[in-house]
Amino acid sequence: xxxxTTKKEFxxxxxxxxxSIAINAIVVALLFIPKFEPQTGFxxxxxxxxxxxxxxxxxxxxxxxxxxxxxxxVKWHKRFIFAAFTTTALFLVSYLTYHSMxxxxxxxxxxxxxxxxxxxLITHIMLAAxxxxxxxxxxxxxxxxxxxxxxxxARWTMPLWLYVSLTGVxxxxxxxxxx
Numbered sequence: 001x002x003x004x005t006t007k008k009e010f011x012x013x014x015x016x017x018x019x020s021i022a023i024n025a026i027v028v029a030l031l032f033i034p035k036f037e038p039q040t041g042f043x044x045x046x047x048x049x050x051x052x053x054x055x056x057x058x059x060x061x062x063x064x065x066x067x068x069x070x071x072x073x074v075k076w077h078k079r080f081i082f083a084a085f086t087t088t089a090l091f092l093v094s095y096l097t098y099h100s101m102x103x104x105x106x107x108x109x110x111x112x113x114x115x116x117x118x119x120x121l122i123t124h125i126m127l128a129a130x131x132x133x134x135x136x137x138x139x140x141x142x143x144x145x146x147x148x149x150x151x152x153x154a155r156w157t158m159p160l161w162l163y164v165s166l167t168g169v170x171x172x173x174x175x176x177x178x179x
Contacts, residue, residue: 012140020133023092030099038101045179047098052172054091058084059165066158078142084161085139091168108178117174124167131157131164
C-alpha cells in the first residue's frame with residue numbers, strides 16, 4: 001500500500017491581515033482616546049527623536065538588504081531585513097507610547113515649506129498604513145521560500161518602505177523646532 005502524506009502548508013494570510021488591521025486600528029484609535037498621563041515623571045518629548053533615529057536605522061538596513069540581494073547574498077539580505085523589522089517594531093512601540101501620552105504637535109512653518117511638509121506628512125501617513133500589510137506579506141513569502149511571489153511583491157514593498165522610513169525622518173526634522 002503506497003500512501004503519500006502531504007504536509008499542510010501554514011496559512012500566513014490571516015496573520016498578516018489580522019496584524020495589519022490591529023496595528024492600523026491602534027494608530028487610528030490614538031487620535032480619539034484621551035492621553036495617558038503617567039505618574040513616573042517620564043519625559044516623552046525624547047520619543048520623537050528616538051522615532052527618527054529608528055526610522056533612520058530602518059532606512060539604512062533596507063538599503064543594505066537591497067544591496068545584498070542584488071549581490072545575490074541571501075544570508076545577509078535576510079539579516080538586514082530582520083534588522084529593519086526589529087527597528088520598525090521598536091519604532092512602533094515608541095510611536096504608540098508617545099502618541100498615547102502626548103498631544104499632536106502642529107507644524108508652525110508657512111508658505112512653500114508648509115506645503116512641502118504637509119505633502120510629505122500625508123503621503124507618509126497613507127503609505128505607512130499600506131506598508132504594514134505589504135511588509136508582513138513580503139516577509140512571510142520570503143520565510144516560506146515562495147521566492148517568485150516574494151520577488152514580485154518585494155518590488156513594491158522595498159521602495160515604499162524606503163520612502164516611509166525616509167519621510168518619517170524628514171517629518172521629524174521639519175516639525176522638531178515646534179515641539
